[in-house]
Amino acid sequence: MTKALNHHSHLYYVLDRPAITDAQYDKLYRELQVLEKKYPDLVEKDSPTQRVGGTALRAFGVIQHSSPLLSLDNVFDHDALVAFDERVRKGLKKEKVEYVAELKMDGLAVALHYKNGLLVKGATRGDGLQGEDVTEQIKTIRSVPLRIKETTDMEVRGEVFLRKKDFFALNDKREEAGEPRFANPRNAAAGSIRQLDPKITAGRPLDMFMYFAKFAKRKTKTHFDILTALEEIGFKVNAERKLCNGIRDAVLFIEGWKEKKEELPYEIDGVVVKLNILEDREKLGVTSKSPRWAIAYKYPAEQSKTVVEDIIVQVGRTGALTPCAVLKPVLLAGVTVKRATLHNEDEIARKDVRIGDTVVVERAGDVIPEVVEVDKKKRSGRERKFAMPKSCPECGGRVVRPPGESVARCASTGCPAQLEGRLRHFCSRDAMDIEHVGMVVAEQLVAGKMVKDVGDLFYLSKSDIRKLPRMADKSAQNILDAVKVSKQRTFERVVFALGIRHVGQHVARVLVEHFPSIEKLSSANAETLSQIHEIGPQIAESVEAFFSEKRNSELIRKLQRAGVRLKGEPSSGPKPFTGMSFVFTGELKEYSRHEAEDLVRKFGGRAASSVSKETTYVVSGSAAGSKLDRARTLGVKVIDEKTFKGLLPT
Numbered sequence: 169m170t171k172a173l174n175h176h177s178h179l180y181y182v183l184d185r186p187a188i189t190d191a192q193y194d195k196l197y198r199e200l201q202v203l204e205k206k207y208p209d210l211v212e213k214d215s216p217t218q219r220v221g222g223t224a225l226r227a228f229g230v231i232q233h234s235s236p237l238l239s240l241d242n243v244f245d246h247d248a249l250v251a252f253d254e255r256v257r258k259g260l261k262k263e264k265v266e267y268v269a270e271l272k273m274d275g276l277a278v279a280l281h282y283k284n285g286l287l288v289k290g291a292t293r294g295d296g297l298q299g300e301d302v303t304e305q306i307k308t309i310r311s312v313p314l315r316i317k318e319t320t321d322m323e324v325r326g327e328v329f330l331r332k333k334d335f336f337a338l339n340d341k342r343e344e345a346g347e348p349r350f351a352n353p354r355n356a357a358a359g360s361i362r363q364l365d366p367k368i369t370a371g372r373p374l375d376m377f378m379y380f381a382k383f384a385k386r387k388t389k390t391h392f393d394i395l396t397a398l399e400e401i402g403f404k405v406n407a408e409r410k411l412c413n414g415i416r417d418a419v420l421f422i423e424g425w426k427e428k429k430e431e432l433p434y435e436i437d438g439v440v441v442k443l444n445i446l447e448d449r450e451k452l453g454v455t456s457k458s459p460r461w462a463i464a465y466k467y468p469a470e471q472s473k474t475v476v477e478d479i480i481v482q483v484g485r486t487g488a489l490t491p492c493a494v495l496k497p498v499l500l501a502g503v504t505v506k507r508a509t510l511h512n513e514d515e516i517a518r519k520d521v522r523i524g525d526t527v528v529v530e531r532a533g534d535v536i537p538e539v540v541e542v543d544k545k546k547r548s549g550r551e552r553k554f555a556m557p558k559s560c561p562e563c564g565g566r567v568v569r570p571p572g573e574s575v576a577r578c579a580s581t582g583c584p585a586q587l588e589g590r591l592r593h594f595c596s597r598d599a600m601d602i603e604h605v606g607m608v609v610a611e612q613l614v615a616g617k618m619v620k621d622v623g624d625l626f627y628l629s630k631s632d633i634r635k636l637p638r639m640a641d642k643s644a645q646n647i648l649d650a651v652k653v654s655k656q657r658t659f660e661r662v663v664f665a666l667g668i669r670h671v672g673q674h675v676a677r678v679l680v681e682h683f684p685s686i687e688k689l690s691s692a693n694a695e696t697l698s699q700i701h702e703i704g705p706q707i708a709e710s711v712e713a714f715f716s717e718k719r720n721s722e723l724i725r726k727l728q729r730a731g732v733r734l735k736g737e738p739s740s741g742p743k744p745f746t747g748m749s750f751v752f753t754g755e756l757k758e759y760s761r762h763e764a765e766d767l768v769r770k771f772g773g774r775a776a777s778s779v780s781k782e783t784t785y786v787v788s789g790s791a792a793g794s795k796l797d798r799a800r801t802l803g804v805k806v807i808d809e810k811t812f813k814g815l816l817p818t
Contacts, residue, residue, distance in 0.1 A: 229300070229301035230294075230298050230299070230300065230301065230597065230760070231279075231281075231289055231291035231298060231299055231300075231301050231755070232297070232298045232754060232755050232761065232789075233279055233291065233294075233296070233297060233298060233299060233793065234279075234323055234382065234754065234792065234793040235382075235793035235794040236296045236297055236454075236793070236794070237277060237279060237293045237294075237296050237299070237325065238296060238454060238457060238458050238459055239296070239457060239458055240440065240458055240459070240462055240463060240464040241458045241463055241464065242438075242463075242464045242465075242466050243463055243464070243465055243466070244465070244466050244468070246419055248463075249415055249418065249419060249422075249441065249463065249465060250415060252415075252441075252463045253265075253414075253415035255460070256443060256452065256460070256461065259451070259452050259460065260448050260451060260452065262448075264413070264414050265414070265443060265444075265445070265448065266390075266411065266412065266413060266414075266443075266444035266445060267411075267412040267414070267415065267417070267418050267441050267442060267443060267444055268390075268391045268392055268395070268409060268410070268411055268412065268441075268442050268444050269409065269410045269412050269417075269418045269421040269422065269439055269440070269441050269442075270379060270406060270408075270409045270439065270440045270442070271406055271408050271409070271425065271429075271432075271436045271439060271440075272436050272437055272438040272439055272440045272464055272465075272466075273327040273329050273377060273406070273434065273435075273436060274329065274352070274353055274354045274434075274435040274436060274437050275327040275328050275329030275330075275353070275354055275357045276292065276293075276327065276328045276329070276354065276357045276358045276361055277292070277293040277325065277326075277327055277328075278290055278291060278292055278293070278299075278302070278306065278325070278326060278327075278328055278361070278376075279291050279293075279299065279323060279324070279325050280306065280312070280323065280324045280325070280326070281321075281322075281323050282316055282320070282321060282322050282323075282324070283321050284319050284320070284321065285315055285316050285317070285318055285319040285320060286314065286315050287303075287306070287307065287312070287313070287314050287315070288303070289301070289303050290302050290303040290305070290306030290307070291303075292358075292361065292362070298761070300362065302361050302362065304366040305360075305361050305362075305363060305366050305369040306328075306361070307366070308366055308369045308370035308374070309328065309374045309375065309376050310375075311375050311376050311404045312376055312404075313402050313403065316401050316402050316403070317400075317401050317402050318386075318401055320383070320384050320385050320386070321384040322381055322382060322383050322384055322386075323381065323382045324378050324380070324381045324398065324403060325378070325379060325380040325381070326376050326377055326378035326379055326380075326403075327376065327377050327379065328357045328361055328374055328375070328376045329353060329354075329357050329374070329375055329376070329377070329434055329435075330353045330356050330357050330360075330372070330373065330374060330375070330434070331373070331375065331433045331434050332353070332433060332434060332435065333433070334372075334373040335350070335352075335353045335356055335435075338350065338356060338372065338373075339356075352435075352536070353434070353435050354435075356372075357374060360372040360374055361374070362607075364606065364607060364608055375404075375434075376404060377404055377405060377406045378398050378403040378404060378405050379395070379405070379406070380394060381394050381397070381398055383397070388446065389445065389446060389447070390444045390445055390446060391442055391443070391444050391445075391446065392411050392444055395409065408425070408432075411444065412441075415441075418439075418441045421439065422438075422439045422465050425439060426467060429467065436467075437466055437467060438464055438465045438466040438467050439464075439465045440462060440463070440464050440465075441462065441463050441464075441465065442461065442462040443461035443462065448461065449461040469530040469531055470500060470530070470531050471500075471528050471529065471530045471531075471540070472498050472499070472500045472505075472528070472529055473498070473526055473527065473528055473529070473543065474495045474496045474497075474498035474505075474526070474527065474529055475495065475496040475524070475525070475526055475527070476493045476494070476495060476521065476522070476523055476524065476525045476526075476527055476539070477494050477495065477496055477523070477524075478493075478494040478523055479491055479492070479493055479494070479510065479516075479521070479523055479554045480492050480494060481556070481557060481561050483560060483561065483562045483578055483583065483585035483586065484585070484586065486577070486586060486589060486669070487577040487578040487579070487580075487583060487585075487586045487669075488575050488576075488577050489556065489557070489560070489561075489567060489575070489576045489577060489578065490509060490510075490511070490512070490575075491509075491510040491511070491512070491513070491516060491554065491556070492507055492508070492509055492510060493507065493508045493509075493510055493521070493527070493539050494506070494507055495507060495508055495527075495529065498529065500529060500531045500537065505529060505531065505537045507537070508527075508529050508536070508537040508538050508539045509536055509537070509538045509539075510538070510539055511538070511574075512574045512575050512576070513556045513569075513574075513576060514574050515574075516554055519539065519540075519541065519542055520542055520544075521539055521542055521554070522542075522547075522551035522552055522553050522554065523551060523552040523553075523554060524548075524550055524551035524552060525542050525543070525544075525546070525547065525551055526542070526543040526546035526547075527539045527540075527541065527542050527543065528540050528541040528542075528543065556576055560578035560580065560583055560585075562578070562583055562584055562585040563578065563580055563582060563583040563584060563585070565578045565579060565580030565582070565583055565717070565719060566578075566579050566580065566717060566718075567579070568713045568717075570669075570706065570709040570710055570713060571705070571709060572705070572706055573706070577669070579713055579714065579716075579717040579720070580717055580719040580720070582620045582621040582719045582723075584614065587614050587619070587620070587621065588610050588611055588614045590621075590622055590667050591605070591610040591613065591614065591619065591622055591625075592605075592606070592607060592610045593665065593667050594622040594625075594665045594666075594667065595610070595625075595654075596665075597760070597762070598661070598664070598673060598762050599657075599661055599664055599665035600654040600657050600661065600662070600665045601654060601657065601661075602625070602647075602650045602651055602654045603646070603650040604643065604646045604647045604650050605625070605647060605650070605651075609636065609647070612636045612637060613625075613636070616635065616636065618632055618635075618636075621719070621722075621723045621726070622665075622666075622723065623723045623726030623727050623730065624726070625651055626651060626655070626726070626727070626730035626731075626732065627726075627730065628647075628648070628651070630644045630645060630648055633647055633648065654732075655730065655731050655732050655733065656733060657732075657733060658733065658736075658737070658766075659680050659684070659685075659686075659733055659734060659735055659736045659737075660673075660676045660677045660679075660680040660736070661676070662686075662727070662732060662733060662734060663676040663679055663680055663689070664676035666714070666723075668710060668711055668714045669710045669714070670706060670707045670710045671707065671710070671711065673762075674702075675702070675703070675707060677769075678700065678701075678702050678703060679697075679700075679703070679711070680736050681736075682700050684735060684736035685734065685735045685736070686724055686728075686734035686735070689711075689715070690715040690721070690724065691715075692711070692712070693712055694708040694709050694711070694712040695708075697711055697712065741770075741771075741817070742771065742817045743771055743772030744771055744772065744815070744817060745768055745771040745772045745773025745815075746772035746773065747772075747773075748768075748772075748773040748774070748784040748785070749773065749774045749775075749776050749782055749783050749784050749785075750764075750765075750768045750773055750774070750775055750776070750783075750784065750785050750786075750787060750812075751775075751776050751777070751778065751779050751783050751785075751786045751787070751795055751799070752764055752765065752775070752786075752787045752789070753786060753787070753788055753789065753792045753793055753795035753796050753799075754788055754789030754790050754792030754793065754796070755789045755790045756787070756789040756809050757789070757790075757809060758809060758813065759809070764787065764812070767816060771816070771817060778795070779795050779798045779799050779802065779804060780802070781802055781804070783799070783802075783804045784804075784805070785804070785805055785806070785807050785812070786799035786804050786805070786806045786807070787806075787807055787808070787809060787811075787812045788806050788807070788808060789808075789809055
């Protein structure tokens with residue numbers, strides 16, 4: 169029965185060719201539920217009843233991508249497409265090349281891993297190197313097969329999206345429930361996948377098109393072969409694609425869909441043009457951010473005129489103050505637009521936007537509209553100029569705008585508008601690694617006004633935590649235990665956890681090497697900081713601004729009283745890795761990537777992110793990606809996790 173139901177699901181959700189009625193499908197589904205309840209040992213992993221998880225996840229884990237999920241460079245006119253083609257042909261030394269043109273979906277990129285034909289992992293793009301583990305959420309998408317026709321290992325990449333009608337219906341439902349509307353289908357798809365409770369994801373009508381695969385056994389020579397193979401295996405692939413004999417064919421495809429795109433049941437914002445022959449892609453390679461063999465053509469945005477009735481300031485989770493135009497409602501690309509972003513103070517001044525102005529509003533696809541131009545001929549003289557506030561409209565904290573930056577920010581860590589984001593960052597795995605304090609708990613702590621800054625975490629009692637919705641005694645104790653353990657995190661992780669703008673993990677490490685205590689770091693001025701190698705003026709100004717804010721000083725004192733480690737540890741012990749460079753690729757079983765790199769540094773070595781001839785060892789885990797290939801090409805020694813562990817001092 170499982171096989172029959174999966175067959176009918178494939179016909180309905182992938183091929184749009186249902187062979188039975190909904191009522192007939194539901195009857196079979198109920199019969200299967202009864203059988204599985206009676207014989208639980210016979211429940212198969214790819215049973216349709218297993219698509220909706222029974223329990224909510226406490227937090228997302230991390231999955232390393234086998235190779236980077238790169239973003240694409242964008243172009244906006246035909247000349248830029250021709251220039252791209254010239255670069256490709258010059259790099260390959262060919263007169264003409266084949267491309268594949270595909271519609272550019274406006275959704276969320278994810279990677280799926282199948283082992284022996286069964287779906288075992290699903291991850292978001294994340295930072296391109298690693299993404300969030302959303303396996304249970306992905307399983308709720310009906311067009312994603314839980315088991316494929318081939319018993320093989322493979323990775324598949326695609327785009328999760330919402331159809332237009334489903335997006336509007338979802339927003340109407342949210343509005344009725346008093347919840348905020350999603351800004352666009354991409355935002356809705358991302359928000360749906362990132363629900364900790366898979367049952368919530370299952371209630372959203374998500375769909376998915378696949379656009380790439382890495383096969384363990386099947387040989388493919390072209391991108392078009394990959395798409396065809398995906399369809400044969402049982403995946404849903406967008407039928408609107410074309411094999412193009414040169415860039416002119418691709419331009420014709422792009423122009424053909426420019427007028428027809430509104431007829432599509434889903435949103436697109438352009439067309440992706442990819443080199444077809446896979447061997448040629450390898451020759452061209454990639455930059456740090458994007459492949460040299462693909463480009464995204466973006467369609468021009470739609471525009472309309474309306475009046476700016478007011479300008480307000482919104483405070484984001486990173487403390488950024490963003491001016492927003494409150495508009496006289498206007499219909500734009502089928503949606504009523506009431507607000508538009510003005511980006512920042514400089515943009516308002518450059519465009520000379522005033523309250524009362526008639527302006528041109530632009531909306532590309534379903535992204536947030538923006539004010540692009542003022543119709544100064546319509547001015548009456550009653551228009552009013554806007555001034556950015558000197559204090560935060562949310563908390564009254566000091567607003568700073570570092571030299572060279574266009575965005576003004578609230579410098580207070582206690583600002584409620586940014587507290588939730590700061591709290592999640594502080595507790596994240598690479599920062600203080602406080603288990604059990606994920607997105608949901610962070611939202612609840614802020615909403616319940618139980619924390620005013622991240623330091624308050626260390627002063628919560630079990631009775632405080634028990635007040636959170638659906639919080640059991642054991643769960644509350646788990647949070648307390650995790651908070652207590654976090655006090656022993658290294659000083660560099662504490663500096664990173666503070667969320668100082670421009671201070672990532674590497675910069676935090678550099679700062680701690682030069683300022684081994686919070687007292688020395690907080691008293692350093694921008695001039696002193698900028699003299700350090702790898703610390704430029706922008707970072708220096710940001711660090712000085714952070715520690716000069718009164719509320720941040722109070723936070724540091726709070727952390728000191730709680731016993732958080734705010735000093736570096738003197739370097740001691742053996743340094744067998746001195747002069748060595750390690751690169752990690754794939755998933756390790758015993759260590760996280762961060763833990764393994766910490767061990768390398770602890771014993772005197774260097775943990776690098778890319779492979780070069782100077783690399784001593786590449787440590788390869790499961791599902792290793794392009795770094796492993798490069799190591800073999802350069803002749804760099806490759807070892808497994810067990811060998812790496814054997815190199816560590818006992």
